[in-house]
Amino acid sequence: MSEMTQTASSEARPYHHGDLSRALVEAARRILETEGPAALSLRAVAREAGVSPAAPYHHFKDKGELLDAVAHEGWAALDAALGEARAKAVDSKERMTSLGVAYVCFARDNPALYRVMYDCSRDKDALPEQMKEEGAYCQVRNTIDERSGGTATPLDLELATIAAWCAGHGLAEMISFKQFDPLKEALGGEEAFLRAVFEHLGMFAKLDQA
Amino acid sequence: MSEMTQTASSEARPYHHGDLSRALVEAARRILETEGPAALSLRAVAREAGVSPAAPYHHFKDKGELLDAVAHEGWAALDAALGEARAKAVDSKERMTSLGVAYVCFARDNPALYRVMYDCSRDKDALPEQMKEEGAYCQVRNTIDERSGGTATPLDLELATIAAWCAGHGLAEMISFKQFDPLKEALGGEEAFLRAVFEHLGMFAKLDQA
DNA sequence: CACCGATCTAAACGACGTCAAGATAATCTT
DNA sequence: AAGATTATCTTGACGTCGTTTAGATCGGTG
Numbered sequence: 001m002s003e004m005t006q007t008a009s010s011e012a013r014p015y016h017h018g019d020l021s022r023a024l025v026e027a028a029r030r031i032l033e034t035e036g037p038a039a040l041s042l043r044a045v046a047r048e049a050g051v052s053p054a055a056p057y058h059h060f061k062d063k064g065e066l067l068d069a070v071a072h073e074g075w076a077a078l079d080a081a082l083g084e085a086r087a088k089a090v091d092s093k094e095r096m097t098s099l100g101v102a103y104v105c106f107a108r109d110n111p112a113l114y115r116v117m118y119d120c121s122r123d124k125d126a127l128p129e130q131m132k133e134e135g136a137y138c139q140v141r142n143t144i145d146e147r148s149g150g151t152a153t154p155l156d157l158e159l160a161t162i163a164a165w166c167a168g169h170g171l172a173e174m175i176s177f178k179q180f181d182p183l184k185e186a187l188g189g190e191e192a193f194l195r196a197v198f199e200h201l202g203m204f205a206k207l208d209q210a
Numbered sequence: 211m212s213e214m215t216q217t218a219s220s221e222a223r224p225y226h227h228g229d230l231s232r233a234l235v236e237a238a239r240r241i242l243e244t245e246g247p248a249a250l251s252l253r254a255v256a257r258e259a260g261v262s263p264a265a266p267y268h269h270f271k272d273k274g275e276l277l278d279a280v281a282h283e284g285w286a287a288l289d290a291a292l293g294e295a296r297a298k299a300v301d302s303k304e305r306m307t308s309l310g311v312a313y314v315c316f317a318r319d320n321p322a323l324y325r326v327m328y329d330c331s332r333d334k335d336a337l338p339e340q341m342k343e344e345g346a347y348c349q350v351r352n353t354i355d356e357r358s359g360g361t362a363t364p365l366d367l368e369l370a371t372i373a374a375w376c377a378g379h380g381l382a383e384m385i386s387f388k389q390f391d392p393l394k395e396a397l398g399g400e401e402a403f404l405r406a407v408f409e410h411l412g413m414f415a416k417l418d419q420a
Numbered sequence: 421c422a423c424c425g426a427t428c429t430a431a432a433c434g435a436c437g438t439c440a441a442g443a444t445a446a447t448c449t450t
Numbered sequence: 451a452a453g454a455t456t457a458t459c460t461t462g463a464c465g466t467c468g469t470t471t472a473g474a475t476c477g478g479t480g
Contacts, residue, residue: 017458041436052460054439059458063437118383125388156410158393162384163377163410170380173328174372178335183368200366200373201411227428251467262429264469269427273468 021059023049025069032070032112040112042066064123071120074113075130081106082139092147099143100168100198101191103136107172108190114172140164167201231269231279233259238280242322250322252276274333281330284323285340291316292349302357309353310378310408311401313346317382318400324382350374377411 017023027048031040042063043053060066085102089095107114121127131137141161145152152160171194174180184193227233237258241250252273253263270276295312299305317324331337341347351371355362362370381404384390394403 020458042438043436053437054461055459057438121387125386127387127389155393155396159406159410162381162390162393163407166380166384166407167373167377167411168380169383170376170378171372173379173383174376176335177331177337179337180372183365183372186365196369197373197376200369201377230427252469253467263467264430264471265428267469 017049017051017055020049020051020055021069024056024059024066025073028066028070029073029113032116033110037112037115040067040116064120067116068120070113071117072128072130074110074117075128075135077110077113078103078106078117078136079130079134079139082136086139086143096143096147096164097195097198099140100164100171101194103168104172104175104194105191107169108175111176118169137161137165140168167198171197227259227261227265230259230261230265234266234269234276235279235283238276239283239323242280242326243320247322247325250277250326274330277326278330280323281327282338282340284320284327285338285345287320287323288313288316288327288346289340289344289349292346296349296353306353306357306374307405307408309350310374310381311404313378314382314385314404315401317379318385321386328379347371347375350378377408381407 024045028040028045031044031048042056045066046053046056049055056066060069081102082099085098086095089098127137128135141157144160144164145157148157148160175190175194180193184190187193187196234255238250238255241254241258252266255276256263256266259265266276270279291312292309295308296305299308337347338345351367354370354374355367358367358370385400385404390403394400397403397406
């Protein structure tokens with residue numbers, strides 16, 4: 001089996017790595033966290049994993065495919081984060097806001113990973129299949145459905161899910177702009193700011209009045 | 211003065227271009243529209259403008275500064291688009307939705323430019339100054355203020371503006387995913403889809419009930 | 421007219437993504 | 451167990467990129 005996850009500084013590695021695919025993805029995530037998306041070159045990933053620049057091509061068709069793998073892990077992590085938030089909130093009314101806050105916090109805490117996730121999606125003009133089957137998107141839809149007491153029509157449910165997703169993503173992209181720092185302070189912290197914006201969105205006005 | 215906007219194929223250009231800054235920005239926009247953001251290299255821009263790869267450095271500190279100039283024009287174009295939409299809508303209730311639709315349509319019709327606009331903002335962790343003074347952001351705030359009859363507190367007004375902006379941006383980024391194509395058809399077109407989502411956002415529930 | 425600063429070119433550097441050839445090791449066949 | 455096959459990794463190369471340095475060219479000022 002594979003030894004430790006190994007960086008370039010380790011002792012001599014056997015000629016065959018053992019599990020280079022995995023090591024490359026982990027190296028990529030390490031670079032993303034420490035140096036940001038701009039530093040994420042294929043060569044840098046290979047360097048970090050301690051292999052030659054051409055080695056990754058035996059495991060991924062090209063750079064894009066490696067990033068796809070990274071993005072896949074990102075979506076899985078987001079799924080998990082939303083799942084936790086959903087489980088914690090007891091009140092159905094509050095659960096939706098918690099979900100939104102959790103989404104934005106994930107993006108804030110993993111900005112580079114979040115960027116890669118959407119960059120990959122854009123290249124394929126589609127959100128990952130992963131989301132369709134019990135992924136993050138479904139969690140949002142289920143939470144909304146639950147909140148509406150199951151009375152929402154499929155169309156309304158889908159529209160509400162899209163609306164919520166867009167609001168979350170939009171806020172996730174805005175939250176890092178320092179423009180809003182004074183406002184965050186005035187409201188007593190970032191999470192309070194998030195909750196205030198979500199409240200203003202009143203994303204479920206239509207469902208509530210039904 | 212400057213001759214025609216000139217591509218690489220034109221007849222011999224004088225050694226000094228005349229207005230290379232402008233020509234470079236225009237060349238960049240041309241490349242963005244025809245070949246997309248991935249093809250937008252400094253060298254390609256210089257090629258398109260018919261100058262050497264080093265020429266741009268006498269007008270812009272680096273590639274980022276050229277993109278800043280492109281982004282600046284993008285924000286101006288967005289301002290104009292929102293201004294038009296705002297002027298057309300007579301009903302105060304409808305005006306807000308029209309503004310949102312216009313925003314998303316701008317992003318859909320100028321996807322590469324829209325991307326450059328936000329990429330530049332991210333590099334500076336701030337939306338452009340441009341927006342602060344009668345720019346797009348102010349137009350949204352003014353429209354919201356107008357709608358609330360001027361009764362909204364400054365805090366509520368700011369939060370509502372942020373909420374609306376996030377919703378618009380989020381929807382703008384999602385609209386291109388083909389995931390939602392069936393839904394668009396079901397609703398009878400893309401604009402109908404946009405309006406439906408905006409309606410579901412009920413972005414002004416809080417202001418309306420006041 | 422001579423000069424000077426602004427503008428452009430030519431040539432080079434290192435880093436990048438990618439590919440073709442060859443080396444090495446694990447696995448399969450007999 | 452020995453040889454053949456296949457998967458994996460390295461070396462070296464190609465073209466492109468952003469950027470810098472040195473030199474060529476030109477417009478305007480004395």
